[in-house]
Amino acid sequence: MNDEKPLLKAPHWGANVTTYLFLGGIMGGLGLIQLLCDPRDESMRKLRRTTRIASFLLAAVNPPILISHLGRPERFLHMMRIVKLKSPMSVGVWGLVLYSGAAGANMVRELAQSGVLPSWMRHFAPHALTFAQAVLGAFTAGYTGVLLSATAVPLWAAGKRHIPAASISSGAASACALASLLSVIEGNHEACVKTERLEMVASAVEFAILMDFRRVSGDYGKPMFEGPRAEKFRTVTLIGGIAVPIALNLLGQILPLPKPVDAARTVVASVLTLLGGYVLRETFIESGKASAAVRQTAISQPT
């Protein structure tokens, strides 16, 4: 009887927090991409503009998502009362705010440069912000993992290195996927080739991290890698969101496909990667809930 009793409290988080973490990862990845773009190259300039606009828009929707979780808008402001380095949630929110600032400024510059906004506004953002957005982006993507792993939830705690690492690589892969998708829509095929290459690297790294996590996590990892939830994780993230897009992207790199077909290939690969990224976060959250209910792992918590 007693064996069934939960010891730890399950997270109260659902789709909105999953989305928040997912978008945080993409934002982070976009921050990196906008840094990598060499503005001397036309296609790269286009990609930089797209990623900067996208990253700001994503940064802008994240607070409302958080608010939807907290219930009331003013509650978001409570987060701003203090800065607490020990609390990933606190530093994360501040990271997000700073990131939004950098992304916003960079977007303004971008829009000023392309004439949408008055050109004096290009001075709005110094060059250093390009780098800053990248660093803040890395932080934003990484903290979503630390946020989980610095808790008592046994699965998350056991993944104290893997989950942040997976979050950031998945964030990068998803960001590349989004960038590829937007580039295809824009007709920026040159950019697409590069983002897809980077996506393959990031996805491969993510895959390796997740496999290693599976190997080392033992009982703590069971709620994620075994049972009903594992099925969805395997099909949507590991196969559908990593293996298949890698294969498709490889195909795109090797085979000279006709343009429309190639565009379709990119769309499919990108959507799959994004879906896989979302389901990875969902898997973390939902398996985390299941993990909190496993008494044995709660009794002897991961160090």
Place this chain on the structure above:
Amino acid sequence: MGRGGATAWVPDLANADCILIQGSNFAEAHPVAFRFVMQAKERGATIIHIDPRFTRTSALADIFAPIRSGTDIVFLGALVSWLIENKRYFHEYVSAYTNASFVVRQDFQDTDDLDGLFSGWDAASGSYDTTSWDFERDAQGQIVTDETFEHPRCVLNVLRRHYARYTPEMVENTCGIPVATFTHIAEILAANSGRERTTAFAYAVGWTQHSSGVQFVRCSALVQLLLGNIGRPGGGIMALRGHADIQGATDIATLYDLLPGYLPMPSALRTESTLAEYLASNQKKTGWWANMPKYVVSQLKAFYGKAATPENDFCFSYLPQLIGDHSMLPTTFAMKDGNVRGYFVIGQNPGASGQNAELVRSAMERLEWFVNIDSFENETSSFWNREGADPSTIATECFFLPAATVLEKEGTMTQTSRMLQWHDKALEPAGTSKTDLWYFYELGKRLKALYADSSDEKDRPILDMTWEYDDPDEPGEPGEPSARKVLQEINGYVTATGEQVASFADLKDDGSTASGVWIYTGVFPDATTNRARSRVGDDSTSLGWGWAWPANRRTLYNRASADPLGRPWSERKKYVWWDETKGEWTGVDVPDFPKTKAPDTPAIAGASGMDAHSGADPFIMLAQGRAQLFVPAGELKDAPIPAHYEPLQSPIHNALYAQEVNPMMRQWRRPDNRYNDSPHDYPYVLTTYRITEMSGIMTRYIPWLAELQPEAFCELDPELAVEKGIRNGEYMVISTALGEMEAKALVSGRMRPLRINGKRVHQIGIPYNYGRMGFARGDSPGELIALSMDPNVSIHESKSLTCNIRAGRRAPLATPDIEMAVPAQMRTTIGESVAHGAQ
């Protein structure tokens, strides 16, 4: 032992070296008092619990022994036998303070001679002629004694023979307690008694709610007397009283056959039409009760004031006279049979907590009117729209009067240590609620007004009744009677001056004093001192905390805490002793003995009152001043020495006698009160009890309590559950010949099947606290238990029954068949014959 309260007081349990808890789930039903058991345990005392179930009390005990419900006399009797045979009793105490040396009459015949009956059994009337249950007297009328305990008919030897067959093996085969456990417990009890050490016993309704309930308790007294533990610190028998003021309720006579202060109710069955006749049949000539006339007359003065004069017998004739057994159970049958017109139910919920609860509820359909004073609507007040009933066919006129709760009124409560404690009002009564006191005061005032113009002689009791409890000095609700004034009258006053009486020793039998309840005299000793209010505690007896009757004594018969010469039995157990220099009894308690009567004072042969006792006779309320190992004629109806009978409904045959059940118990064999006569159909033992989290409707309506035990449940052992396909947490049905109930199964190894004479006996248990209303609800075992009762105090047998069980749920209740034909000879009239007996 002569008083209607526990001999001990709760905090004194902390001074015990061993506590035997049997017939009570102390920790669960008396959690606050259990604090003192824990203190004793921390000081090194051994705690023993004997119960059919392993409960929260067992969990804290050092030794737990499971027992088959209803067999305690076998266990206790075996202890008596073991103590006598092994000479482990406290010899000096037994010989000086008990009637062990008294020689029993020659014509007394014991159960071994008559296979379960005592001499004097009259099968026709179903009762005993108890004349032979007495002592041999010499030519002067003095009791013949043998201090050497050699006379074969001296009480000790009568006990020895009576209990000779109550062996450890008999305990194992009847109670299910292994021989080794029995002897282990016996050793511990003996080792923790005597001069240096004391053992306390604690029991409650696990011992009383049986067809031989009184004898269970009696048998424990035998053991405690043999061990020399009565009247001593850390000793005694702690009768744990139930509801907050249940002690007060018995003191001030809610029982039909008692007047306040344990004075017998006049009875038409004896010739008691005048005060003299009443005293002649009830007053004991020797011992403290010789003072009875003072208490009766003072009470009549309190009742009838100036109207009560020596010339008119102090209005003795105003008192009602008993014409039979008017206790609750027979009255319920009479009501069902259409012989009761009106019913007041005040602060009780027999529709859920009563036995054969459906009989109770359907009986109410036969009433003309029904008044319910309660703080909640409960299963009794809502009998007319209960599951299955058709309100359109019920003609009873019902009145519901909302009662203020304890927090909304002031007054005293008398708790289990016989202690009165005053409580103040914390809140105004909710809504239109009134205090119970207000309802009664108002009823009295209105009756007086209605009869004001009557000159009819039979209306005099109402007109002459003293009824002045207004107090202009006390601010409060207009018309609210003063609880203080009531307590002052209970305490008593000098009729001429109105001055308060300080002690019951000052009460007179000439009408110069009035006192409502003599045992409470002293609680309000002068106009301004309400000792129930005092709150001065200390590390010892805390005589300044509250006020305990009688005379603020904490341990009764505490004269026995000193040896016959008046010296403490030991330094360790020093309590009350004779102070040679001052020439008086002294100690940490109020001595329960004439203050200046020296230990060497001889008894005066033929004298009356206290002079008939010597200075070494501690049991002042008893005629001989000695505790009664053998109860002489007339005091108990069913046995002078406890004998084991099986419960009325038992799966086991009586291993000791051919007489299966208590021959004197009351049974009602009627279609609406069916017993399980076939053990084959009802093979399991069922017991009922309460749980900490629940009381009755009050707790069921409090969300914070209701959530803790949210549904009626039934405890059973895993083996039985598997056998019957019952799953933990799921519904099961419990059935008897009377009916069915459902409950959630709580399968636990705490319930354990017993081996009785080679037969596997399963016991199940159900809390009685549930009913069909409230947040926490469920069926009550009252639906299963047919009414039957003990002959001495009319208690129902709700602790030992038989039943059958199955997985699943019961059928919805159908329309009750209140017109069920009950043959004329089975019907009950009001006040049916008091002679009970086998049918």
Place this chain on the structure above:
Amino acid sequence: MATGFFTDTTLCIGCKACEVACKQWNELPSDGFSFTGDSYDNTVELSGTTWRHVAFVEQIAATPDGVEDRWLMSSDVCKHCENAGCLEACPTGAIIRNEFGSVYIQPDVCNGCGYCVVSCPFGVVDLIDSLGGTAKYSTANLQESRLDASKTALAHTGGVAGKCTLCYDRQTLGMVPACAKACPTDSIQFGDVATLRERAKERVTTLHARGETSAQLYGADDIGGGIGTLNAFFLLKDRPSVYNLPERPVLPSTRQPDGYAAAAVIAVGLAIAGWAIFRSA
């Protein structure tokens, strides 16, 4: 001077007076009426609306005479940790350490993010949903007044973290916490933690001397995992896990450096890879 609890489970009689006293004083709502079948425990766990929970553990031995049977009872509560996971995690500063050394949630500051919930290694704190959700009992039967009484304290909050306050309000008035006050057997002892610790150690020595060798303290000394000592510590009769307490609790924040480091390594790696890819023609 920090105050706290020494909960001596050897004295607990499982009466649940502590649970009820806490709910009453703090005007917490009932959690609904469902029978668990788990011994006498229908409360199950500490929650946002249940700040004391009495655990019942049946240890029924196989001996036929039943003498070895044990039924352990223990009243659980927030540990008021020296290094409290909940306090560290709280992003709003709602959780503070007050003047009594207790870990205290300021309900008006809390924004209901739920991060403390997953950061308590003992599974203590939880979110209180908006009351409509938690109050599971049928209002049709409940007298309005009583329903209101059990709601008032929370009425202005709705969606905050809830746990034992160590009766901060009572302490400021010099009163003993409600649960300790109600405990009939002194199983819950309240006072200066240092004094309580000494008393607890003496008590263990006594119990060991009596032969109760399995008696052990939980949280009186550093419990490990970076948590330090507990201001509400326990004397147990068996291993902590028997009472559903973690044997090896870990302060979650200790994992952060590793997490950030791993994230940084991957970030840098991907940046280099990206640089290589993007700068190539």
